[in-house]
Amino acid sequence: MSLETVLSRIDQDLPAAIERLLELLRIPSISTDPAYRNDCQTAADWLVSDLQSIGIESEKRQTPGHPMVVGHIDGPGPHILFYGHYDVQPVDPLDLWDRDPFDPALEDVDGHKVIRGRGSSDDKGQLMTFVEACRAWKSVHGSLPCKITFFFEGEEESGSPSLIPFMKENAEELKSDVALICDTGLFGDSTPTIVTMLRGLLGEDFTITGPDRDLHSGMYGGIAMNPIRVLTRILADLHDDTGRVTLPGFYDGVEELPEDVLAQWQGLNFDHAAFLGEVGLKEPAGEQDRMPIEMIWSRPTCDVNGIWGGYTGAGFKTVLPSQASAKVSFRLVGKQDPDAIRKSFRDYVESRLPEEFSIEYRTEKGSPASQMSIDNPAFEKARRALSDEWPHPAAYVGCGGSIPIAGYFKDILGTDAMLIGFGKDDDQIHSPNEKYDLSSFHHGVRSWARILDALAKQG
Ligand SMILES: [Zn+2]
Numbered sequence: 001m002s003l004e005t006v007l008s009r010i011d012q013d014l015p016a017a018i019e020r021l022l023e024l025l026r027i028p029s030i031s032t033d034p035a036y037r038n039d040c041q042t043a044a045d046w047l048v049s050d051l052q053s054i055g056i057e058s059e060k061r062q063t064p065g066h067p068m069v070v071g072h073i074d075g076p077g078p079h080i081l082f083y084g085h086y087d088v089q090p091v092d093p094l095d096l097w098d099r100d101p102f103d104p105a106l107e108d109v110d111g112h113k114v115i116r117g118r119g120s121s122d123d124k125g126q127l128m129t130f131v132e133a134c135r136a137w138k139s140v141h142g143s144l145p146c147k148i149t150f151f152f153e154g155e156e157e158s159g160s161p162s163l164i165p166f167m168k169e170n171a172e173e174l175k176s177d178v179a180l181i182c183d184t185g186l187f188g189d190s191t192p193t194i195v196t197m198l199r200g201l202l203g204e205d206f207t208i209t210g211p212d213r214d215l216h217s218g219m220y221g222g223i224a225m226n227p228i229r230v231l232t233r234i235l236a237d238l239h240d241d242t243g244r245v246t247l248p249g250f251y252d253g254v255e256e257l258p259e260d261v262l263a264q265w266q267g268l269n270f271d272h273a274a275f276l277g278e279v280g281l282k283e284p285a286g287e288q289d290r291m292p293i294e295m296i297w298s299r300p301t302c303d304v305n306g307i308w309g310g311y312t313g314a315g316f317k318t319v320l321p322s323q324a325s326a327k328v329s330f331r332l333v334g335k336q337d338p339d340a341i342r343k344s345f346r347d348y349v350e351s352r353l354p355e356e357f358s359i360e361y362r363t364e365k366g367s368p369a370s371q372m373s374i375d376n377p378a379f380e381k382a383r384r385a386l387s388d389e390w391p392h393p394a395a396y397v398g399c400g401g402s403i404p405i406a407g408y409f410k411d412i413l414g415t416d417a418m419l420i421g422f423g424k425d426d427d428q429i430h431s432p433n434e435k436y437d438l439s440s441f442h443h444g445v446r447s448w449a450r451i452l453d454a455l456a457k458q459g
Protein backbone atom coordinates (compact mmCIF):
# COMPACT_ATOMS: atom_id res chain seq x y z
CA MET A 1 0.00 0.00 0.00
CA SER A 2 2.62 2.50 1.05
CA LEU A 3 4.76 1.77 -2.02
CA GLU A 4 1.77 2.38 -4.28
CA THR A 5 1.29 5.83 -2.76
CA VAL A 6 4.93 6.67 -3.41
CA LEU A 7 4.68 5.45 -7.00
CA SER A 8 1.66 7.60 -7.71
CA ARG A 9 3.37 10.59 -6.11
CA ILE A 10 6.27 10.00 -8.53
CA ASP A 11 3.83 9.95 -11.45
CA GLN A 12 2.14 13.19 -10.35
CA ASP A 13 5.44 14.93 -9.66
CA LEU A 14 7.06 14.00 -12.99
CA PRO A 15 6.72 17.46 -14.62
CA ALA A 16 8.37 19.11 -11.60
CA ALA A 17 11.10 16.44 -11.56
CA ILE A 18 11.85 17.20 -15.21
CA GLU A 19 12.11 20.92 -14.42
CA ARG A 20 14.60 20.19 -11.64
CA LEU A 21 16.71 18.00 -13.93
CA LEU A 22 16.71 20.69 -16.63
CA GLU A 23 17.96 23.18 -14.05
CA LEU A 24 20.88 20.91 -13.14
CA LEU A 25 21.61 20.28 -16.84
CA ARG A 26 21.96 24.02 -17.48
CA ILE A 27 25.12 24.08 -15.33
CA PRO A 28 28.08 23.32 -17.65
CA SER A 29 30.05 21.18 -15.20
CA ILE A 30 32.73 19.91 -17.60
CA SER A 31 35.32 18.48 -15.25
CA THR A 32 38.26 18.09 -17.59
CA ASP A 33 38.39 21.76 -18.68
CA PRO A 34 39.74 24.25 -16.08
CA ALA A 35 37.56 26.97 -17.66
CA TYR A 36 34.54 25.27 -16.06
CA ARG A 37 35.95 24.96 -12.56
CA ASN A 38 33.41 27.35 -11.06
CA ASP A 39 30.59 25.58 -12.83
CA CYS A 40 31.58 22.33 -11.15
CA GLN A 41 31.33 24.14 -7.80
CA THR A 42 27.93 25.49 -8.84
CA ALA A 43 26.66 22.02 -9.75
CA ALA A 44 27.84 20.68 -6.39
CA ASP A 45 26.10 23.60 -4.61
CA TRP A 46 22.92 22.92 -6.55
CA LEU A 47 22.93 19.28 -5.43
CA VAL A 48 23.63 20.20 -1.80
CA SER A 49 20.68 22.55 -1.68
CA ASP A 50 18.43 20.13 -3.55
CA LEU A 51 19.25 17.35 -1.06
CA GLN A 52 18.71 19.77 1.82
CA SER A 53 15.30 20.68 0.42
CA ILE A 54 14.33 17.02 0.88
CA GLY A 55 15.58 17.08 4.46
CA ILE A 56 18.88 15.31 3.79
CA GLU A 57 21.80 16.63 5.76
CA SER A 58 24.39 17.35 3.08
CA GLU A 59 27.47 19.35 2.29
CA LYS A 60 30.02 20.10 -0.37
CA ARG A 61 33.39 18.64 0.49
CA GLN A 62 36.43 20.17 -1.19
CA THR A 63 39.18 18.03 -2.74
CA PRO A 64 42.32 19.10 -4.63
CA GLY A 65 40.10 18.84 -7.73
CA HIS A 66 36.33 19.26 -7.95
CA PRO A 67 34.25 18.84 -4.79
CA MET A 68 32.36 15.80 -3.62
CA VAL A 69 28.80 16.06 -2.35
CA VAL A 70 27.99 13.90 0.65
CA GLY A 71 24.57 13.63 2.28
CA HIS A 72 23.12 11.52 5.05
CA ILE A 73 19.66 10.63 6.19
CA ASP A 74 18.66 8.09 8.79
CA GLY A 75 16.10 5.35 8.32
CA PRO A 76 15.08 2.03 9.84
CA GLY A 77 16.28 -0.26 7.04
CA PRO A 78 19.81 -1.21 5.98
CA HIS A 79 22.46 1.43 5.24
CA ILE A 80 22.70 2.18 1.53
CA LEU A 81 25.39 4.19 -0.23
CA PHE A 82 24.26 5.79 -3.47
CA TYR A 83 26.86 6.97 -6.02
CA GLY A 84 26.47 9.15 -9.11
CA HIS A 85 28.54 11.86 -10.81
CA TYR A 86 27.54 15.44 -11.60
CA ASP A 87 30.37 16.26 -14.01
CA VAL A 88 29.96 15.89 -17.76
CA GLN A 89 32.02 15.36 -20.88
CA PRO A 90 33.13 18.27 -23.09
CA VAL A 91 30.65 19.15 -25.84
CA ASP A 92 32.77 19.65 -28.93
CA PRO A 93 32.29 19.45 -31.83
CA LEU A 94 29.59 22.00 -31.02
CA ASP A 95 28.37 22.34 -34.62
CA LEU A 96 27.14 18.74 -34.55
CA TRP A 97 24.61 19.56 -31.81
CA ASP A 98 21.07 20.38 -32.89
CA ARG A 99 20.71 22.64 -29.85
CA ASP A 100 22.88 24.33 -27.24
CA PRO A 101 24.10 21.40 -25.08
CA PHE A 102 23.52 23.46 -21.94
CA ASP A 103 20.10 24.74 -22.94
CA PRO A 104 18.38 21.37 -22.42
CA ALA A 105 14.77 20.68 -23.34
CA LEU A 106 12.16 18.01 -23.69
CA GLU A 107 11.97 16.96 -27.33
CA ASP A 108 9.72 14.72 -29.31
CA VAL A 109 11.57 12.01 -31.24
CA ASP A 110 9.45 9.67 -33.38
CA GLY A 111 6.51 9.96 -31.02
CA HIS A 112 8.36 9.51 -27.75
CA LYS A 113 9.80 12.11 -25.45
CA VAL A 114 13.49 12.57 -24.66
CA ILE A 115 15.40 15.00 -22.49
CA ARG A 116 18.13 16.46 -24.70
CA GLY A 117 21.31 18.04 -23.35
CA ARG A 118 24.82 17.26 -22.13
CA GLY A 119 24.63 15.09 -19.01
CA SER A 120 20.96 14.19 -19.53
CA SER A 121 21.88 10.49 -19.50
CA ASP A 122 25.48 10.49 -18.24
CA ASP A 123 25.06 11.02 -15.41
CA LYS A 124 22.86 13.85 -14.12
CA GLY A 125 19.62 12.31 -15.36
CA GLN A 126 20.57 8.94 -13.88
CA LEU A 127 21.69 10.49 -10.59
CA MET A 128 18.41 12.37 -10.27
CA THR A 129 16.33 9.20 -10.72
CA PHE A 130 17.46 8.17 -7.24
CA VAL A 131 17.11 11.64 -5.71
CA GLU A 132 13.56 11.94 -7.05
CA ALA A 133 12.60 8.54 -5.65
CA CYS A 134 13.83 9.67 -2.22
CA ARG A 135 11.97 12.97 -2.54
CA ALA A 136 8.68 11.23 -3.32
CA TRP A 137 9.17 8.74 -0.50
CA LYS A 138 9.96 11.47 1.99
CA SER A 139 7.01 13.61 0.99
CA VAL A 140 4.57 10.72 1.34
CA HIS A 141 5.93 9.19 4.56
CA GLY A 142 7.92 11.97 6.18
CA SER A 143 10.97 9.70 6.35
CA LEU A 144 12.94 7.22 4.26
CA PRO A 145 12.74 3.42 4.59
CA CYS A 146 16.52 2.92 4.67
CA LYS A 147 19.48 4.77 6.08
CA ILE A 148 21.03 6.44 3.03
CA THR A 149 24.36 8.07 2.28
CA PHE A 150 24.48 10.09 -0.93
CA PHE A 151 27.89 10.32 -2.58
CA PHE A 152 28.27 12.44 -5.74
CA GLU A 153 31.53 12.88 -7.56
CA GLY A 154 32.59 15.68 -9.93
CA GLU A 155 35.62 14.12 -11.61
CA GLU A 156 34.33 10.89 -13.10
CA GLU A 157 34.78 12.07 -16.68
CA SER A 158 38.35 13.15 -16.01
CA GLY A 159 39.83 10.08 -14.36
CA SER A 160 38.58 10.52 -10.76
CA PRO A 161 41.93 11.69 -9.32
CA SER A 162 40.44 12.60 -5.90
CA LEU A 163 38.17 9.60 -5.51
CA ILE A 164 40.47 7.02 -3.93
CA PRO A 165 42.09 9.43 -1.44
CA PHE A 166 38.65 10.79 -0.48
CA MET A 167 37.20 7.31 0.00
CA LYS A 168 40.17 6.25 2.10
CA GLU A 169 40.01 9.37 4.29
CA ASN A 170 36.26 9.03 4.77
CA ALA A 171 35.93 5.26 4.76
CA GLU A 172 34.15 5.09 8.11
CA GLU A 173 31.56 7.61 6.97
CA LEU A 174 30.99 5.91 3.62
CA LYS A 175 30.85 2.29 4.78
CA SER A 176 27.42 0.78 4.21
CA ASP A 177 25.59 -2.53 3.84
CA VAL A 178 25.33 -2.20 0.09
CA ALA A 179 26.27 0.40 -2.54
CA LEU A 180 24.13 1.46 -5.47
CA ILE A 181 25.81 2.94 -8.54
CA CYS A 182 23.63 4.53 -11.20
CA ASP A 183 25.77 4.99 -14.32
CA THR A 184 24.96 2.00 -16.54
CA GLY A 185 22.17 1.01 -18.90
CA LEU A 186 19.30 -1.24 -19.84
CA PHE A 187 19.80 -4.32 -22.02
CA GLY A 188 18.05 -3.49 -25.29
CA ASP A 189 15.20 -1.05 -24.76
CA SER A 190 13.44 -2.33 -21.69
CA THR A 191 15.31 -5.08 -19.85
CA PRO A 192 16.70 -3.75 -16.57
CA THR A 193 20.11 -5.04 -15.52
CA ILE A 194 22.30 -5.33 -12.48
CA VAL A 195 25.96 -5.46 -13.48
CA THR A 196 27.65 -8.01 -11.25
CA MET A 197 30.84 -8.73 -13.14
CA LEU A 198 33.34 -6.30 -14.53
CA ARG A 199 36.37 -7.52 -16.43
CA GLY A 200 39.84 -6.53 -15.29
CA LEU A 201 42.66 -5.44 -17.57
CA LEU A 202 46.31 -6.25 -18.07
CA GLY A 203 48.60 -4.77 -20.73
CA GLU A 204 52.06 -5.69 -21.97
CA ASP A 205 54.04 -3.40 -24.26
CA PHE A 206 57.35 -4.82 -25.42
CA THR A 207 60.15 -4.69 -27.95
CA ILE A 208 62.36 -7.56 -29.06
CA THR A 209 65.79 -6.92 -30.46
CA GLY A 210 67.68 -9.31 -32.75
CA PRO A 211 70.55 -7.99 -34.89
CA ASP A 212 72.27 -4.97 -33.33
CA ARG A 213 71.39 -2.74 -36.34
CA ASP A 214 68.99 -2.60 -39.28
CA LEU A 215 70.27 -4.86 -42.06
CA HIS A 216 69.90 -4.91 -45.85
CA SER A 217 67.96 -7.96 -46.96
CA GLY A 218 70.07 -8.22 -50.11
CA MET A 219 73.08 -8.87 -47.96
CA TYR A 220 71.63 -10.54 -44.84
CA GLY A 221 68.24 -11.83 -45.99
CA GLY A 222 68.11 -15.59 -45.54
CA ILE A 223 70.94 -15.92 -43.08
CA ALA A 224 69.83 -13.38 -40.42
CA MET A 225 66.77 -14.01 -38.23
CA ASN A 226 64.19 -11.22 -38.71
CA PRO A 227 62.63 -10.00 -35.40
CA ILE A 228 59.28 -9.38 -37.13
CA ARG A 229 59.18 -13.02 -38.17
CA VAL A 230 59.84 -14.04 -34.58
CA LEU A 231 57.28 -11.59 -33.17
CA THR A 232 54.44 -12.47 -35.53
CA ARG A 233 54.87 -16.18 -34.85
CA ILE A 234 54.70 -15.49 -31.11
CA LEU A 235 51.56 -13.36 -31.45
CA ALA A 236 49.86 -15.75 -33.85
CA ASP A 237 50.26 -18.65 -31.44
CA LEU A 238 48.54 -16.82 -28.54
CA HIS A 239 45.23 -18.33 -29.73
CA ASP A 240 44.49 -21.84 -30.93
CA ASP A 241 42.07 -22.74 -33.72
CA THR A 242 39.10 -22.88 -31.33
CA GLY A 243 39.64 -19.33 -30.07
CA ARG A 244 41.20 -20.35 -26.75
CA VAL A 245 44.18 -18.49 -25.35
CA THR A 246 47.16 -20.84 -25.20
CA LEU A 247 49.16 -19.35 -22.30
CA PRO A 248 49.75 -21.97 -19.61
CA GLY A 249 47.55 -21.30 -16.58
CA PHE A 250 45.59 -18.56 -18.37
CA TYR A 251 42.20 -20.01 -17.38
CA ASP A 252 43.13 -20.55 -13.71
CA GLY A 253 40.52 -18.72 -11.63
CA VAL A 254 37.99 -18.47 -14.46
CA GLU A 255 34.68 -19.70 -13.08
CA GLU A 256 31.60 -21.15 -14.73
CA LEU A 257 28.42 -19.07 -14.56
CA PRO A 258 25.87 -20.05 -11.91
CA GLU A 259 23.02 -21.89 -13.60
CA ASP A 260 20.38 -19.23 -12.90
CA VAL A 261 22.59 -16.52 -14.40
CA LEU A 262 23.28 -18.69 -17.44
CA ALA A 263 19.50 -19.07 -17.87
CA GLN A 264 19.01 -15.29 -17.59
CA TRP A 265 21.61 -14.71 -20.28
CA GLN A 266 20.02 -17.26 -22.57
CA GLY A 267 16.73 -15.43 -22.01
CA LEU A 268 18.22 -12.16 -23.24
CA ASN A 269 18.38 -13.59 -26.78
CA PHE A 270 21.48 -11.57 -27.59
CA ASP A 271 21.55 -11.08 -31.35
CA HIS A 272 25.24 -11.49 -32.12
CA ALA A 273 24.68 -11.29 -35.87
CA ALA A 274 23.14 -7.82 -35.47
CA PHE A 275 25.80 -6.79 -32.94
CA LEU A 276 28.64 -7.82 -35.25
CA GLY A 277 26.77 -6.78 -38.37
CA GLU A 278 26.80 -3.19 -37.18
CA VAL A 279 30.60 -3.12 -37.47
CA GLY A 280 30.80 -5.11 -40.69
CA LEU A 281 31.58 -8.48 -39.10
CA LYS A 282 29.86 -11.83 -39.00
CA GLU A 283 31.39 -14.67 -36.97
CA PRO A 284 32.10 -14.49 -33.21
CA ALA A 285 35.87 -14.91 -32.75
CA GLY A 286 36.01 -16.06 -29.13
CA GLU A 287 36.03 -19.57 -27.69
CA GLN A 288 33.84 -21.53 -30.06
CA ASP A 289 32.10 -23.56 -27.34
CA ARG A 290 30.78 -20.41 -25.63
CA MET A 291 27.69 -18.25 -26.18
CA PRO A 292 28.61 -14.95 -27.87
CA ILE A 293 27.32 -13.00 -24.84
CA GLU A 294 29.74 -14.93 -22.61
CA MET A 295 32.61 -13.85 -24.87
CA ILE A 296 31.85 -10.21 -24.02
CA TRP A 297 30.85 -10.48 -20.37
CA SER A 298 32.31 -13.49 -18.62
CA ARG A 299 35.22 -14.92 -20.59
CA PRO A 300 38.80 -13.63 -20.55
CA THR A 301 40.41 -12.33 -23.72
CA CYS A 302 43.75 -11.64 -25.30
CA ASP A 303 44.12 -8.99 -28.00
CA VAL A 304 47.04 -7.59 -29.94
CA ASN A 305 46.40 -3.84 -29.92
CA GLY A 306 49.39 -2.68 -31.89
CA ILE A 307 52.35 -4.08 -33.79
CA TRP A 308 55.20 -2.23 -35.43
CA GLY A 309 58.73 -2.55 -36.74
CA GLY A 310 60.81 -2.14 -39.89
CA TYR A 311 59.98 0.29 -42.68
CA THR A 312 56.35 1.49 -42.92
CA GLY A 313 56.74 4.64 -45.02
CA ALA A 314 55.86 5.15 -48.67
CA GLY A 315 57.61 3.01 -51.24
CA PHE A 316 59.88 0.18 -50.31
CA LYS A 317 62.98 -0.28 -48.23
CA THR A 318 64.33 -3.81 -48.13
CA VAL A 319 65.26 -3.56 -44.51
CA LEU A 320 65.64 -6.41 -42.11
CA PRO A 321 64.93 -4.51 -38.88
CA SER A 322 66.83 -4.76 -35.67
CA GLN A 323 63.67 -4.55 -33.58
CA ALA A 324 59.97 -5.42 -33.54
CA SER A 325 57.36 -4.29 -31.00
CA ALA A 326 53.81 -5.05 -29.93
CA LYS A 327 51.17 -4.10 -27.41
CA VAL A 328 49.07 -6.96 -26.11
CA SER A 329 46.23 -6.67 -23.62
CA PHE A 330 44.10 -9.10 -21.67
CA ARG A 331 40.58 -8.65 -20.27
CA LEU A 332 40.42 -10.66 -17.07
CA VAL A 333 37.50 -12.31 -15.29
CA GLY A 334 36.71 -14.16 -12.08
CA LYS A 335 39.76 -14.74 -9.92
CA GLN A 336 42.40 -14.56 -12.65
CA ASP A 337 45.58 -13.11 -11.18
CA PRO A 338 47.09 -10.31 -13.32
CA ASP A 339 50.60 -10.94 -11.94
CA ALA A 340 50.45 -14.66 -12.67
CA ILE A 341 49.25 -14.00 -16.20
CA ARG A 342 51.96 -11.43 -16.80
CA LYS A 343 54.54 -13.99 -15.71
CA SER A 344 53.04 -16.70 -17.88
CA PHE A 345 53.00 -14.34 -20.86
CA ARG A 346 56.62 -13.34 -20.38
CA ASP A 347 57.76 -16.93 -19.90
CA TYR A 348 55.95 -17.85 -23.10
CA VAL A 349 57.44 -14.99 -25.14
CA GLU A 350 60.95 -15.50 -23.84
CA SER A 351 60.84 -19.26 -24.43
CA ARG A 352 60.18 -18.52 -28.11
CA LEU A 353 63.03 -16.03 -28.61
CA PRO A 354 66.29 -17.09 -30.25
CA GLU A 355 69.02 -17.20 -27.63
CA GLU A 356 70.88 -14.07 -28.80
CA PHE A 357 67.67 -11.94 -28.91
CA SER A 358 66.79 -9.59 -26.06
CA ILE A 359 63.47 -8.17 -24.85
CA GLU A 360 62.43 -4.98 -23.10
CA TYR A 361 59.03 -4.38 -21.42
CA ARG A 362 57.20 -1.12 -20.80
CA THR A 363 54.76 -2.18 -18.17
CA GLU A 364 51.51 -0.82 -16.85
CA LYS A 365 49.82 -2.00 -13.71
CA GLY A 366 47.10 -4.61 -14.19
CA SER A 367 43.75 -4.78 -12.44
CA PRO A 368 41.83 -7.92 -11.57
CA ALA A 369 38.14 -8.39 -12.43
CA SER A 370 35.46 -7.37 -9.93
CA GLN A 371 32.80 -9.88 -9.14
CA MET A 372 29.95 -9.02 -6.79
CA SER A 373 28.64 -11.65 -4.42
CA ILE A 374 25.09 -12.09 -5.65
CA ASP A 375 24.36 -14.34 -2.68
CA ASN A 376 24.05 -11.08 -0.72
CA PRO A 377 20.20 -11.05 -0.46
CA ALA A 378 20.10 -7.38 -1.49
CA PHE A 379 20.86 -8.44 -5.07
CA GLU A 380 17.87 -10.72 -5.44
CA LYS A 381 15.61 -8.16 -3.72
CA ALA A 382 16.70 -5.48 -6.16
CA ARG A 383 16.36 -7.83 -9.12
CA ARG A 384 12.79 -8.69 -8.21
CA ALA A 385 11.92 -5.05 -7.57
CA LEU A 386 13.25 -4.09 -11.02
CA SER A 387 11.36 -6.95 -12.62
CA ASP A 388 8.12 -5.58 -11.14
CA GLU A 389 8.63 -2.23 -12.85
CA TRP A 390 9.75 -3.20 -16.36
CA PRO A 391 8.18 -5.33 -19.11
CA HIS A 392 11.01 -7.90 -18.93
CA PRO A 393 12.54 -9.53 -15.86
CA ALA A 394 15.82 -8.01 -14.72
CA ALA A 395 19.08 -9.86 -15.38
CA TYR A 396 22.46 -10.03 -13.71
CA VAL A 397 24.86 -9.08 -16.45
CA GLY A 398 28.52 -8.62 -17.08
CA CYS A 399 30.29 -5.60 -18.42
CA GLY A 400 33.08 -6.04 -20.96
CA GLY A 401 34.80 -2.81 -20.00
CA SER A 402 35.86 -1.69 -16.59
CA ILE A 403 33.97 0.60 -14.18
CA PRO A 404 36.65 1.14 -11.54
CA ILE A 405 34.32 2.65 -8.93
CA ALA A 406 32.66 -0.71 -8.26
CA GLY A 407 36.02 -2.24 -7.44
CA TYR A 408 36.92 0.68 -5.14
CA PHE A 409 33.74 0.21 -3.11
CA LYS A 410 34.71 -3.40 -2.62
CA ASP A 411 38.43 -2.85 -1.93
CA ILE A 412 38.33 0.36 0.12
CA LEU A 413 34.97 0.12 1.86
CA GLY A 414 34.42 -3.65 1.78
CA THR A 415 30.97 -3.02 0.28
CA ASP A 416 29.36 -4.93 -2.58
CA ALA A 417 28.07 -2.59 -5.26
CA MET A 418 25.04 -3.02 -7.46
CA LEU A 419 25.37 -1.20 -10.77
CA ILE A 420 21.85 -0.36 -11.88
CA GLY A 421 21.11 2.18 -14.58
CA PHE A 422 18.51 3.14 -17.14
CA GLY A 423 20.57 4.44 -20.05
CA LYS A 424 20.02 3.18 -23.58
CA ASP A 425 22.63 2.26 -26.17
CA ASP A 426 21.59 5.17 -28.39
CA ASP A 427 21.68 7.88 -25.69
CA GLN A 428 24.80 9.29 -27.40
CA ILE A 429 26.61 9.82 -24.12
CA HIS A 430 29.99 11.52 -24.65
CA SER A 431 28.79 12.56 -28.13
CA PRO A 432 26.79 15.41 -29.64
CA ASN A 433 23.01 15.42 -29.03
CA GLU A 434 23.12 13.38 -25.83
CA LYS A 435 19.63 12.45 -24.68
CA TYR A 436 17.78 10.49 -22.02
CA ASP A 437 14.48 8.80 -22.68
CA LEU A 438 11.77 10.40 -20.60
CA SER A 439 10.26 6.98 -19.95
CA SER A 440 13.67 5.63 -18.83
CA PHE A 441 13.86 8.52 -16.39
CA HIS A 442 10.30 8.01 -15.15
CA HIS A 443 10.62 4.22 -14.77
CA GLY A 444 14.08 4.75 -13.29
CA VAL A 445 12.63 6.87 -10.48
CA ARG A 446 9.87 4.32 -9.89
CA SER A 447 12.46 1.50 -9.91
CA TRP A 448 14.44 3.08 -7.09
CA ALA A 449 11.29 3.50 -5.00
CA ARG A 450 10.60 -0.21 -5.44
CA ILE A 451 14.21 -1.12 -4.65
CA LEU A 452 14.23 0.97 -1.46
CA ASP A 453 10.99 -0.70 -0.43
CA ALA A 454 12.42 -4.17 -1.12
CA LEU A 455 15.73 -3.52 0.62
CA ALA A 456 13.94 -2.18 3.73
CA LYS A 457 11.97 -5.41 4.15
CA GLN A 458 13.38 -8.02 6.51
CA GLY A 459 14.38 -11.49 5.30
ZN1 LIG B 1 29.05 8.28 -16.32
